[in-house]
Amino acid sequence: MKGRPLKLPFLFFLIIIFIILFSILEAYSTLITISEVEPLPRRDSTTYFLSKYTGSHGEFNFMVETRSVELQPTGEHVNSAVITLYWTVEAPPGQDGREFTISVSLYDDNGGSLTSGSVTVCLLKGTNSGSYTIPLSSTNIDDVASVETSITDKGWCKIP
Amino acid sequence: MVQNTVKKIILIFILTILITTTLAYSTAIYIEEVGQLGASEKTPIAKYNLRVYSVSISVENNQITSITITVASSTPGTYNIYATVRSGSCSATASWSNVYLTTTPITLPSFSLSPQCTYTPPGATVEVRGEPA
Structure with a gap:
């Protein structure tokens, strides 16, 4: 078969x-490899x-x-949080302690609030x-991207 | 003349492969999630959610000395877990290697932190991260 050699543009x-074909096949084979080796992340981190x-x-x-926050699971949902507090309170005579509101909020990936709750407690003087x-409204644990607590001072309190 | 015919055959052959591959690829993306590519329906690519149920820190002399966490995963498997504690400008990282997680929460052993960050207002951030081991 005779003829001219292939031209440069061709x-x-x-x-x-061939580069395009190779890239597509390479990406495809990489996906196959990843699927066989390890799962991919949908959510790989949560912030407290x-x-x-x-x-x-x-x-x-x-x-x-706040020393600890524990979300109470029911299946794949959480419906309450247990918070452990450590405090040192000085109070004048006639007062039993200081009242604080402790809040916990759960947020999704976009920073939207999923649920929140609070409890107001009288923390007795001393350490x-x-x-x-x-209590929290039932929330899927997989939606929770961050958990935040806050403490608000409410003033002196007395134990009835 | 023969040369031109060979060129055309090669071009048609390559373009056919390219179009067929592209169509198959785009159809797969359209029909299923990208995660399904490269695997049959029987063996889809697993996607995991790391579930962090609790974070607990120990504080001594106003220093955060250790951390304990309770975690699980939507996809059972072996993971490396990292917890980074930040308070003020200080940060310290705890790690647990080759932890087998299931959907049942487990509490990992307490990890002693170094450096020990001062626990200052407004508080401390703990980021818990997991990746397949």
């Missing part, structure tokens, strides 16, 4: 076509914010720390710790 065209509050009223100081349950 050779260039052939090379480009444990809040700490310090304040004073006159000569009296108070400090409240102590305690756990408190905060």
Whole structure:
């Protein structure tokens, strides 16, 4: 079979076509390899914010720390959170302690609120710790991207 | 003349392969998620959700000394888990290697942090991350 040698533009065209084909097949085979080796992430991280509050009223100081947050599961959903607090509260005579509202909020990937709840407790003067349950509306754990707590000072309190 | 015929045959052959591959590829993307590519319906690519049920820190002399977490995964398997604690400008990372996770939550052993960050207001951020081992 005689004839002229292939022209340069045609050779260039052939090379480009083969590069495209090779790229597609390479991507395809990579996906096959990944599927056989390991699962891919849909959600691979969750962020918790444990809040700490310090304040004073006159000569009296108070400090409240969130030491732990635990979401209570029911299947793939959570419907309450248990928060453990550690506190040091100074209070004047006649007052039993300092009242705080402890809140917990669950957010999705876009920062939208999934659910939230709070509990108001009178933390007795002195240094102590305690756990408190905060009811939440049922939320799929897979939707939870972040969990945030907050502490709000409500003033002096007395135990009835 | 023969040369031109060979060129045309090669071109038609390549274009046919290219069009067929592209059509198959785009159809697969259209019909199924990209995650299904490269696998039959019997063996879809698993996608996992790391589920973090609890985070607990230990504090001594206002320093965050250790961390304990409870985790699970929507896809059973062996994972490496990392927890990064940040307070102020300080950060410390705990890690657990080759942890077998299922949908049942498990509490990982307490991990001693280094450096020990000062627990300052407004608080500490704990980011828990997992990847297949």
